[in-house]
Amino acid sequence: MSAAVAGLVPLPYGREDLPGLLGPNWEEWLRTAYRWMLLGRVLDTRMLGMQRQGRVGFYGPATGHEAANVGLALSLRKEDWVFPGLREQLVALARGHPLGQYVHHLFTNGVDPCKGRQMPCHPTAREVHYVSMSSTVGSQIIHAVGCAYAMRLRKDPGAAVACFGDGATSTNEFHAGMNFAGVYQLPVLFFCANNQWAISLPVSKQTRVPVLADKAGEYGFNGVRIDGTDVIAVFHTVRAARERLAEQGPTLVEPLVYRMTPHTSSDDPTRYVPKGWMEEAAAHDPLTRLEELLDRTGVLAVTARETLRQELETELRKLIAEAEVTPPPGPDTLFVDTFRDTFWPLTEDRDSFDREQGGHFP
Amino acid sequence: MTQVTLIQAINQGLRQAMKTDPDVVLMGEDIGVNGGVFRATDGLYKEFGEARVIDTPLSENGIVGMAIGMALYGLKPVAEIQFMDFIYPAFDQIVNEAAKFRYRSGGQFPCHVVIRTPFGGGIRGGLYHSQSTEQLFASTPGLKVVIPSTPADAKGLLLTAIHDEEDPVIFLEPKRIYRTATGEVPEGDHRIPFGKARVVKEGSDVTVVSYGAMVPQSLQAVNAVEKMGVHAELIDLRTLVPLDYETVLRSVEKTGRAVIVHEASKFAGFGAELSAIISERALYHLKAPILRIAGYDTPFPYALENLYLPSVDRIARGIERTATAT
Ligand SMILES: Cc1ncc(C[n+]2csc(CCOP(=O)(O)OP(=O)(O)O)c2C)c(N)n1
Ligand SMILES: [Mg+2]
Numbered sequence: 001m002s003a004a005v006a007g008l009v010p011l012p013y014g015r016e017d018l019p020g021l022l023g024p025n026w027e028e029w030l031r032t033a034y035r036w037m038l039l040g041r042v043l044d045t046r047m048l049g050m051q052r053q054g055r056v057g058f059y060g061p062a063t064g065h066e067a068a069n070v071g072l073a074l075s076l077r078k079e080d081w082v083f084p085g086l087r088e089q090l091v092a093l094a095r096g097h098p099l100g101q102y103v104h105h106l107f108t109n110g111v112d113p114c115k116g117r118q119m120p121c122h123p124t125a126r127e128v129h130y131v132s133m134s135s136t137v138g139s140q141i142i143h144a145v146g147c148a149y150a151m152r153l154r155k156d157p158g159a160a161v162a163c164f165g166d167g168a169t170s171t172n173e174f175h176a177g178m179n180f181a182g183v184y185q186l187p188v189l190f191f192c193a194n195n196q197w198a199i200s201l202p203v204s205k206q207t208r209v210p211v212l213a214d215k216a217g218e219y220g221f222n223g224v225r226i227d228g229t230d231v232i233a234v235f236h237t238v239r240a241a242r243e244r245l246a247e248q249g250p251t252l253v254e255p256l257v258y259r260m261t262p263h264t265s266s267d268d269p270t271r272y273v274p275k276g277w278m279e280e281a282a283a284h285d286p287l288t289r290l291e292e293l294l295d296r297t298g299v300l301a302v303t304a305r306e307t308l309r310q311e312l313e314t315e316l317r318k319l320i321a322e323a324e325v326t327p328p329p330g331p332d333t334l335f336v337d338t339f340r341d342t343f344w345p346l347t348e349d350r351d352s353f354d355r356e357q358g359g360h361f362p
Numbered sequence: 363m364t365q366v367t368l369i370q371a372i373n374q375g376l377r378q379a380m381k382t383d384p385d386v387v388l389m390g391e392d393i394g395v396n397g398g399v400f401r402a403t404d405g406l407y408k409e410f411g412e413a414r415v416i417d418t419p420l421s422e423n424g425i426v427g428m429a430i431g432m433a434l435y436g437l438k439p440v441a442e443i444q445f446m447d448f449i450y451p452a453f454d455q456i457v458n459e460a461a462k463f464r465y466r467s468g469g470q471f472p473c474h475v476v477i478r479t480p481f482g483g484g485i486r487g488g489l490y491h492s493q494s495t496e497q498l499f500a501s502t503p504g505l506k507v508v509i510p511s512t513p514a515d516a517k518g519l520l521l522t523a524i525h526d527e528e529d530p531v532i533f534l535e536p537k538r539i540y541r542t543a544t545g546e547v548p549e550g551d552h553r554i555p556f557g558k559a560r561v562v563k564e565g566s567d568v569t570v571v572s573y574g575a576m577v578p579q580s581l582q583a584v585n586a587v588e589k590m591g592v593h594a595e596l597i598d599l600r601t602l603v604p605l606d607y608e609t610v611l612r613s614v615e616k617t618g619r620a621v622i623v624h625e626a627s628k629f630a631g632f633g634a635e636l637s638a639i640i641s642e643r644a645l646y647h648l649k650a651p652i653l654r655i656a657g658y659d660t661p662f663p664y665a666l667e668n669l670y671l672p673s674v675d676r677i678a679r680g681i682e683r684t685a686t687a688t
Binding site for chain 1: 392394417419420421423424486487489490629658661663665666669673676
């Protein structure tokens, strides 16, 4: 696959800039970043296809968000906690959540870490401090603030990251989260992936403020918009912001990205996306932009990239084959985890289950 | 009369209301240009314009709060909450404001907002696109709670909510049957009064009380037990508040047996209220314990939703057991 795409906006770096931005191991860094971004793309392509075939129930792609997610993941520290919005699954993977477990989750089978309770694309990965997500837009923003308060009270070195979209900036929790974080001067990174749409509502109809990052000033701290399809810019900005959180208090980073797919597998964007949007989005395809840089800097040749893609596809195919034949969660999972202990009436629900649902009514 | 689906009936109802009353405005997330994620408002943005079909930012409490302000001034706002699972950010506006305006103002400020929202499971939506929490609203004095189960009722109850009511109405739409419930719907204006249950099928052996998507489900179960000689009477409540308890009691007095079916969790669910009313007022007619068939007392699952939701099978067994208990 050639990276030379008509209209593509190239990344604004040459070979000479990269050691300064990424350190002496910059080539390795680029290969790592590319691998994760490519994994995100391969996953989205394959899973959207499987959703259309009815083999998974739902899929929420993050195509166009790869640079934002990978740049974020690579800039954080192990002890940091991530409170995801709707499209940060790749952050969990790049922080070390096993791909196999995520694929089991996509098939919501008996090995899915959340026991098949959530729709696909809602991973839970406590081992990498990736907090269980809610579909309720915005709800997690204020949780990150509470977590950051707890970290500081215990004198722990971590920071909390609240991930959310442009749409979430209209919620109460955005206001409460920004306000509280400012008041208590907490180590919170607000990471607002502005993909310019809340389903069908363009960002221009969500707020009168043209740059979402500007809202931070009203809460008494800094906000910065960056090119969210430039993985180097995201990494660089977030890492610097991350280092300052403890002394300076919260920061808002607004990576501007392009949603290159429907909102989810349930959406039909032809009803609302204006002409030219898809072309503009393609010109900012984070993966193609990085590939063009890889070509220019000679870091990872087309053939090596193709090999990598095939490796990822093969691995994914194997994991899918396993996940697809893994049985669903057992009925007993229905009755655990509502509380720590299972007490009445849950015990009775469980006991009546066999009586009511065993066998088959004629 | 034409055959339409439940979601088309709602669309027709909204169009009818907009056409006849310029005070009617619609508001919600993705309801304008996109026509609503379930297409309830399809075509209305084009027909009535952006001032009356309002695409709002993502804030449920903003939507309901603004609707309340409009209503206080005299408009007739019909707000859409995209999924009932996302109505809770607006809970304060609904429970503390809409439900109490009339009372706290000594009757000076009625608060006529209609809040439509799709609810219930069966669409593989997991715990945030499947909830049924009608009991939270039914137990809040000041709110009317409406749940249609057929296209004709959907249109008729919606037009009553918009034109005849002066109280806040929580209008719950069983999204699982948005496209599978079809039927004839009267053209033009069509109203179904609140507080009048519908006897879906008459029977003498046992009374089955239900609402929403569990009505067609219960009807299948009633038809299944009929083959075994059990004649069940099926009642669709249509509105939980006001409640047509008389139709329920009259039926239970006749059959002496009662089964209540809803997909919301059982504990402290609406079935508990129905069960209490039947016990308080028809105890001496009962020949068997009242049975509630409901969702389990857990959050809504994803992979196992078919085990969570009362199935035709589970309802049929329950009806049969209650009808034959001695
Ligand atoms: C509180 C709430 N209201 C409505 C929805 C339905 N919904 C799901 S995603 C979405 C838009 C979110 O937009 P944004 O925050 O920009 O995130 P994006 O999907 O663009 O990444 C809406 C309205 C929801 N999930 N939660
Ligand atoms: Mg968005």
